[in-house]
Amino acid sequence: MPVRRVVLPRRAGSAAEHSAGPARPGAPVRPVLLVVAHGSRDPRHAATVHALARRLRSLRPGVRVETGFLEFDSPSVASVLDRLARQGVRDVVAQPLLLTRAFHAKTDIPGVLRAATGRHPALRIRQAAVLGPSPLLGAALERRLYEAGLTPADKRSTGVVLASAGSSDPEAIAVIAEIAREWRHTGWCAVRPAFASASLPRTEDAVRELRAAGVRRVAVAPYVIAPGRLPDRIAAGAREAGADVLAEVLGPSPEVAALLLRRYDQAAEAPVPPLGLLAGHA
Template sequence: MYDPRPVLLVIAHGSRDPRHAATVHALTRRVRSLRPGVRVETGFLEFNAPAVPQVLDRLAAEGVRDVVALPLLLNRAFHAKSDIPAVLRQARPRLRIRQAEVLGPAPLLLTALERRLYEAGLSPSHKRSTGLVLASAGSTDPEAIAVIAEIARELRHTGWCAVRPAFASAALPRTDDVVRELRSTGVDRVAVAPYVIAPGRLPDRIEAGARAAGADVLAAVLGPSAELARVLLTRYDESRAALPLAMTA
């Protein structure tokens, strides 16, 4: 029987680090638990299986008509603008696909980020005496860098005494440099918050920089958090609402 609800295809980058795929699958399980009526599939751009084209081929063979393809990305950069659209174009006209917006920025992501900091040992009362490093993967895309800088400014207005962006690759400054910079301002403590979804090479680089520079607190990655799962479903709902009536009836 035809299901009018589009399939939610979560598209992750993929990694040689097995923790990456494990985290992605844990997140999609959480999404399914929050919305059991929606079919959720996972595809990877590289390194992990199934690859996105394989998932799309299978969905088309099953007679699926409509798909919301959701990039598992916090920022709109090269993968969201180029790689993913190119892969999705290969599936048309067999499937009707709408690419959802990336996950960030979103207030729930900042809620998840701060919760990871509290889980790592901070408390809300520490915010006014703590310098925070917002550490992201990095990008060569100026738009993506600007978004991270804007998120840092937003966090600063929530009570942290200082917030600085840092990048694990492709852009400067690096995490260790920002930790040292904040330390030089005389803050009581310096915390590093990885603004990344899953473990892997770049998050490991963030961790190494934080430890080398003597950060007092290092939060975990966002991971399969409830907040992140809710953002996924919000992006799905936004894309589904924008589909033509014939696709959402």
């Protein structure tokens, strides 16, 4: 059966969006929310990040939202922080747009933030926790599967490949495997993790494994936020192995936006350590 993509209109005002909550009138100025994305040569990546930032601004009009990239795209995280410091901003929450704690969350981002506090001692920066794991991400994954044509009634006859970008970090790989195990208890007939790079199995191998186990319908759910080279590799693997359903990436979904604001709130309420940096933990 060929892979099919069906994009259904999203309902406005979902419960996830309302849970984020607007800024209270008369409330003190909140720290700037700096969304830190990896960046990509694929223009769809930056477009998705900016769409997510727009959704955040609409949900929290009292919070200033900026975006910065580690590489490939502009502005860079360092240049955004320099600009904020010149403008007199004193409090920033840096939110990694990452689903697991791997190299970028543990090394790259803290290094950039430490360098910024070294250049601007008055700038207080907290690094928020990465987004995953979270039940909200599970809800976003199911949303994308249903938009691709599945229904809740299909769960018992559908196997799902949970396809992530991949990492050489054992902690990140363990998180994906644990999410897959948890999903097996939510009604899907079978769930397998897969990775687009660094780790095995690949998406196409996981699809074939489910077929060999007798699963009649196989869906691939990309556990990635924005389009790019690795999500394209996931899609190619799904097509090569004959997956029945291929969901879209998580993108600026209401659940992702609500989760990002939850992480922001948690970091904003935490004290700033002596070095001016709070390294986020899930």
